[in-house]
Amino acid sequence: MKIDPGCSNKWPGLFVLLAVLTGFGFIPQLCTAQQADKPVPEVVSASVPFYPRLALAARISGAVHLHLSTDGKRVTSITDQKGPVMLIAAAEQNVRTWAFAEHIPTSFDVNFNYKVIDSPRCYSGNKPVILHLPAEVEVDGAPLECDKDSYFRLQKYLHEQRVYPVELHITLNGKPTANPPEVVIANSAQSVTLPVKEGLFLVPEAMATGSSLRFQAGIGQDNIKINGINPNQLESIWTIMLADKTFGQDYPVPKRIHVHSTCILSFDPMDGDGIYMTVDPCRKPASE
Secondary structure: OEEOHHHHHHOOOEEEEEEEEEOOEEEEEEEEEOOOOOOOOOEEEOOOOOOOHHHHHOOOOEEEEEEEEEOOOEEEEEEEEEOOHHHHHHHHHHHOOOEEOOOOOOEEEEEEEEEEOOOOOOOOOOEEEEEEEOOEEEEEEOOOOOOHHHHHHHHHHHHHHOEEEEEEEEEEOOEEEOOOOEEEEEOOOOEEEEEOEOOEEEEEHHHHOOOOEEEEEEEOOEEEEEEEEOHHHHHOEEEEEEOOOOOOOOOOOOOOOOHHHOEEEEEEOOOOOOEEEEEOOOEEEOOO
16 A cells, blocks of 8 residues: 655645445545544554445445544544444444554544445456545445456347347256247337357347237246336346256245246346246136
8 A cells, every 4th residue: 555645745634545345345535634633543443344245236225324432542432323234333433443543542433325336247347345544434436246257248248249148047947947939028119030050149229128928938847927027137147947746935926826837037247146026827728
């Protein structure tokens, strides 16, 4: 880490860290500053705060206020906590990592500001964590997990061919089975028959807008038809699950549903938890 020599003359006293999250690590830049109302202890080391995973998934954001007391080296007590409970816990965990230059025991306030940012999937730019230590902390949260191979494949196909490459998987009774040679994707405006090659079928970009989609294919001895697919799911990996008796504990279905005529279509996005839809009826023997 480098300290800008010009900073210490301009703002003597308060430690400011700009930690930029880039891909797999942080690039910190250090500077010093001074609190306006009274002297505060200098932070000599601190962990970079992370946005709590569950809070980010639930899009919980907001300000956290803490009142800290020190023993001259570290934080000894935290009181007057205000803000979302999940974010308070993360802020408290972070301040307990702070180490101060030796000072007369004191107390002061600190504010954490957590903000969820809407970024493109597999966001590859900088996600700033700005720490005006020890008075203020700003944490921006964006998706941290991502299937980069799928994402960049998507971008390549969209840029070069104006199509969405949908990765397709089929399971029968929990075991992988062969993909169909072709599928039909339709909406209210058009219907296209698309070959499945190397596990992918390529959907024209124009079908990503407008009405819901219908999927049709011959899989094994069955004809499969699934209606009501959100066009946004063209950016996900599709897994069609078929079963003769049960889909297992992970995919419970209502008692009124006939498993042998039901399909479960799971959408696995590139940057988080997926969703699935249960469709009955969707599966009919090809002979009918």
